[in-house]
Amino acid sequence: MEKVSYTSISKNEALSLRAEVEKKYADYVAQNLKLDMSRGKPAPNQLDMSEDLFTVISKNSDVSDVTPDVRNYGGLDGIPEMKAIFADMLGVKTSEVIIGGNASLTMMFDMVSRSVTHGVLGSTPWCKLPKVKFLCPSPGYDRHFTICECFGIEMITIPMKSDGPDMDKVKEYVENDPAVKGIWCVPKYQNPTGITFSDEVVKKFASLKPAAEDFRIFWDNAYCVHDLYEEEDQLLNILDECRKNGNEDMCYIFASTSKISFPGAGVAAMAMSEKNIAFTKKILAFQMIGPDKINQLRHVKYFKNLDGIRAHMKKHAQILAPKFEIVLDTLTRELEGLGVANWTAPRGGYFISLDVMPGTAKRVHKLMAEAGVVMTGCGATFPYGNDPDDTNLRIAPSYPSVAELKTASELLCVCVKLAALEKITG
């Protein structure tokens, strides 16, 4: 197929192209594929790499060098050794870290839930307010948006640009509307675009002058060490920047080892100012006696320090980078110059974001499903599941094999073309 932009061809040319692409699509359908590119799950061979985590604590004497006894009750905010690693990872002090259970998502949900029931540092509980709003840079992470849905928090879509959210819009909302209490961010290797917020964007975040005293930036640094290449994207330290502006209470940082060790049995953490830490721990003390400290100690003994984690992440990158590349190479080869799609080329994280011809994303999703490939639900990357231009698709290349990804991404290109040609030829 020649590389001529679909926007410049005649109707007859488009019809003949469409027939050609339809034939290709039918060939794929005949293969009865069964592939899943929907969720950012590590592949089994990535999980296999952490096998020694199982036995790094294998007898009672392996826990005896840490006091108090990690097997027993206690340790509300985690063991000091685990805090030290996350503090290093996030560039904060250990006194600014709380260790949680196995999921940062739960820590984020609970943080919102606590704000709903107890307010923030003495502010009115959000459940007592007539309206609470969050800003949602989009495309973004669906599980952030569903936390808002759960609590009836109104979501305002903010466009994502190549260096972060549209900060003019963010500033306008945050500084003028006291009902705006939060914003969701995945600042490094953003989900799903894979972009990293520029220094300028981070500085603009840090210098916000919120209309609401209880406005918080939910800084989900899920991919802080999840680089695909030696040269990693650099992200400015939000807590440092906020502190420079006298805004140190304005941000909550989240991270976890979910995509470092085991997604189902890792360790999560949050970091924030000591004032926020004290307030959070006060309520946390009612909710729990302490998270699983044995699993924390397992991670401490296995990774030892941030260098240990970085070395481990290099092994993940060796598995993941070729998967990203096969998808990106296929997109480039098949779609570049056709004027029907744009996509990001992330240098880390778990996703590639694909914008197809406006009004065709749902159709592409359906064509993929009918050919046996599951993709993330259409619209999931937008608040209320509503992609206004019906243009965005999230590709999760981690779980399938390289061979499966090759097939799936070639099929994806066929579907993108077909949906575009259907639209053009009407």
Place this chain on the structure above:
Amino acid sequence: MEKVSYTSISKNEALSLRAEVEKKYADYVAQNLKLDMSRGKPAPNQLDMSEDLFTVISKNSDVSDVTPDVRNYGGLDGIPEMKAIFADMLGVKTSEVIIGGNASLTMMFDMVSRSVTHGVLGSTPWCKLPKVKFLCPSPGYDRHFTICECFGIEMITIPMKSDGPDMDKVKEYVENDPAVKGIWCVPKYQNPTGITFSDEVVKKFASLKPAAEDFRIFWDNAYCVHDLYEEEDQLLNILDECRKNGNEDMCYIFASTSKISFPGAGVAAMAMSEKNIAFTKKILAFQMIGPDKINQLRHVKYFKNLDGIRAHMKKHAQILAPKFEIVLDTLTRELEGLGVANWTAPRGGYFISLDVMPGTAKRVHKLMAEAGVVMTGCGATFPYGNDPDDTNLRIAPSYPSVAELKTASELLCVCVKLAALEKITG
């Protein structure tokens, strides 16, 4: 010292006894003791017993017999194998079980928190109501009461009798006041009295006709398999009984392996009607992707089934029973017949409840502290930390050694006598 009731002696006799007891007390103070009878923590040798839990999963192939992969994301309500064990333990169907993280306390807190933010099966969220009340049979478990405190729920003290809460009072409140939304119960080997609710009490619970549609019994079956002796206390199945009365949605049951395997790294669960399960899971799905499934599988492989757990509990009993006995023997030997104290003789659980002469519990606590023995905070077993008669002390015999317990309980008897004699002699 002769066994003459303090209530029948003359002032002079009391003064001379007091001088005698003061001398004894001074001897203890001189020993510079440092003992802790405050929290229901298993002793290190109890934890040592679960050593093989560390290695029951020791390589990748050990998890390959269970699908989906326990290392990866997913499994919101737990793995079926773990549900089966808790279903057996609690006498419910697997479809009536949700597995949680490492703490039933967190599951209880979250259940209250969800009711505050989302109501119960479609009822008005409790945060939208002018007042929410809970009944608190007392003495009871302090961490239940502090959950109420956290959410500003008004607590109403209900007297604990030898067969359970005063059910006339419970019925009166529950059936007449629609603001009464819950009651806290530890039905077997109650914390701290160690008594088990009689069949009659359970049946009265099950046949309640609450004024509030969203009234729930929080049935914290923390000690369901925690027997000290072969012949265990029998507790009627609350869910079955509720079902007989068309009340199956009225109870939430909680349990965990905290005092079976590791307090800091066990597995918790809740059980309830399928309607309650569906409602709870709907909100849970916003909060988490799933609890630690590797740890669940560890427990499944280690205990295999309820019989495995019962066998393990026998080993705990061998360590715990002598500790309960040394305390009870000392109380009997030193205090029986003096008319200054009553106590329970539990056949399971983690606590002994001691009622000293009214108005002297705080004094006993202080005397113990000054002699170097930490006991549970005075009043902790009552709502708002307020023991109206200043009479109840909770003894937690599990953590100290038998020798330490002997000393601590002999000292306790001295303090009980001294405080009583101080009061008598004025």
